[in-house]
Amino acid sequence: MKPNVSDVLLELSGLVARNAAPDIPPADRAGALGLTSALLAMASRTWDDAAHQLVIENRALRKLLHVESDESDFRISALMAENARLRARLIDCHIEAEASDPGLEAAIWAELVASTERRLSPGSPV
Amino acid sequence: MSLEARIADYIATKMPEASDIAVDRLARISGGASRETYRFSLSWRERGAAKSRALILRRDPPASLIDTERRIEFEAYRAFYRSAVPVPEMLWLEESSAPLDYPFFIAAEIEGFQAAPALLWTEPYVPSHGKLAERKWTILGEIAKADPVALGLTTVMSEVAPDACWSRELGYWEQVLDEDQTEPLPIIRAAIRWLRANPPPPPKSIAVVHGDYRTGNFLFDTAGEIHGVLDWEMAHLGDPLEDLGWSLNPVWSFGRNLAGGLVSNALAVSVWERSSGLKADPGALHWWTLFNCVKGQAIWVSSAKAWIDGGNREPIMVYPPWALQNAQDRAALKVMGRL
Numbered sequence: 318m319k320p321n322v323s324d325v326l327l328e329l330s331g332l333v334a335r336n337a338a339p340d341i342p343p344a345d346r347a348g349a350l351g352l353t354s355a356l357l358a359m360a361s362r363t364w365d366d367a368a369h370q371l372v373i374e375n376r377a378l379r380k381l382l383h384v385e386s387d388e389s390d391f392r393i394s395a396l397m398a399e400n401a402r403l404r405a406r407l408i409d410c411h412i413e414a415e416a417s418d419p420g421l422e423a424a425i426w427a428e429l430v431a432s433t434e435r436r437l438s439p440g441s442p443v
Numbered sequence: 444m445s446l447e448a449r450i451a452d453y454i455a456t457k458m459p460e461a462s463d464i465a466v467d468r469l470a471r472i473s474g475g476a477s478r479e480t481y482r483f484s485l486s487w488r489e490r491g492a493a494k495s496r497a498l499i500l501r502r503d504p505p506a507s508l509i510d511t512e513r514r515i516e517f518e519a520y521r522a523f524y525r526s527a528v529p530v531p532e533m534l535w536l537e538e539s540s541a542p543l544d545y546p547f548f549i550a551a552e553i554e555g556f557q558a559a560p561a562l563l564w565t566e567p568y569v570p571s572h573g574k575l576a577e578r579k580w581t582i583l584g585e586i587a588k589a590d591p592v593a594l595g596l597t598t599v600m601s602e603v604a605p606d607a608c609w610s611r612e613l614g615y616w617e618q619v620l621d622e623d624q625t626e627p628l629p630i631i632r633a634a635i636r637w638l639r640a641n642p643p644p645p646p647k648s649i650a651v652v653h654g655d656y657r658t659g660n661f662l663f664d665t666a667g668e669i670h671g672v673l674d675w676e677m678a679h680l681g682d683p684l685e686d687l688g689w690s691l692n693p694v695w696s697f698g699r700n701l702a703g704g705l706v707s708n709a710l711a712v713s714v715w716e717r718s719s720g721l722k723a724d725p726g727a728l729h730w731w732t733l734f735n736c737v738k739g740q741a742i743w744v745s746s747a748k749a750w751i752d753g754g755n756r757e758p759i760m761v762y763p764p765w766a767l768q769n770a771q772d773r774a775a776l777k778v779m780g781r782l
Contacts, residue, residue, distance in 0.1 A: 318764070318765050318768070319625045319626055319744075320625075320751050320761055320764070325750075329758070342469075342470065344470035345471050349758060352759055352762055355758075356758055356761055356762060356765065359765050359766070400626075401626045401627055404629055405627040408627055408629045411629060411632075415636070425629075426781055429630050429633075429772075429776070430776060430782060432772075433769055433773045437769065438766075441698065441773070442693070442695070442697050442767075442770050442774075443693045443694060443698075443771075443774045443782075
């Protein structure tokens with residue numbers, strides 16, 4: 318998810334602190350804290366399996382793209398950077414497959430569908 | 444000086460016949476990711492009589508979810524005022540940053556109605572869905588058949604040739620993606636390739652395109668009547684199917700697998716055709732619906748970028764990308780028949 322969850326949580330901590338001040342207009346406070354609550358709930362839902370899903374997806378992408386790379390850094394920021402690198406390569410591979418390899422193209426579409434299942438959150442409109 | 448006092452000072456310059464001008468109950472309305480929106484009560488004395496009015500202030504934020512021209516939004520509202528398309532009355536447009544730090548406009552508030560989609564799935568709104576859908580796509584048909592020249596909008600909106608509608612819009616939103624994406628978007632990039640390879644036929648005539656006509660951007664009541672169409676900040680001239688396609692974007696189904704969360708796509712399209720007098724060519728409508736998945740993703744990505752760059756750290760800038768980016772990808776897959 319972009320912006321990064323960790324960056325948003327840091328920003329929200331400051332927002333909550335600012336809204337603890339007594340001179341904040343009630344309507345402004347309600348608006349800020351209502352959205353903060355929604356964002357915290359979304360962050361909490363992704364927290365537990367974020368690294369797991371990225372590892373699964375990165376492995377699937379490496380297999381599809383026939384690439385190998387070091388898998389030793391399991392911080393979410395490192396996994397996301399690797400995911401972005403692989404998905405950029407996937408776009409190039411997809412373009413080539415559309416022109417010449419229907420089998421690979423179908424496999425790429427299957428992976429893209431799976432990628433949205435991995436990112437699916439409760440209450441998603443689609 | 445408080446914002447209330449600064450607003451009152453500004454309005455005093457616009458109402459020379461008024462005295463004792465005061466602004467009260469100023470409150471920020473949640474949402475408004477492209478403009479800061481406030482409601483307030485204006486009171487004044489005129490020829491000895493005390494008067495008051497509920498007004499809305501729409502002010503540019505430091506960085507926006509979408510970059511738009513406030514004059515175009517203002518003139519679009521004004522063009523449709525007192526027409527078959529219900530809109531609030533526009534009062535003053537200020538393009539200078541001097542009075543309130545950023546450009547803004549002030550409009551009359553349409554009071555007593557709701558805009559939040561979540562309310563629609565609760566009582567007493569549920570029985571009104573059929574009527575609301577009828578009104579929603581009838582009004583969209585009215586926008587589609589309105590003559591932009593007669594409305595005076597060709598003087599403020601960029602003109603476009605019928606056969607250039609699709610390429611102008613797709614080019615614009617693809618450029619937004621190029622500039623603002625912070626991670627690769629393989630599904631949306633595939634959609635763009637398909638759109639470029641399969642352009643739609645040109646419209647028979649150029650129409651006013653609202654640009655964000657969806658459940659959530661109009662004021663409704665419990666009987667299914669619509670009292671105000673809002674958020675014209677992306678209004679432009681173009682293919683009338685663009686608006687219809689946006690209204691059918693699956694992200695606006697609210698998880699109900701219905702157009703706008705209200706009725707089937709087929710029924711929505713039939714109401715629009717009856718109202719507009721136009722025919723929605725299925726292939727062209729499919730193109731514009733998929734295009735709107737690209738446009739939607741560009742907006743969510745821009746919102747994330749504005750937050751990441753620090754231009755706007757409001758929580759409202761985070762909510763759209765977090766809540767809708769994956770849903771928009773799935774919407775594109777669905778429209779492409781791959782989900």
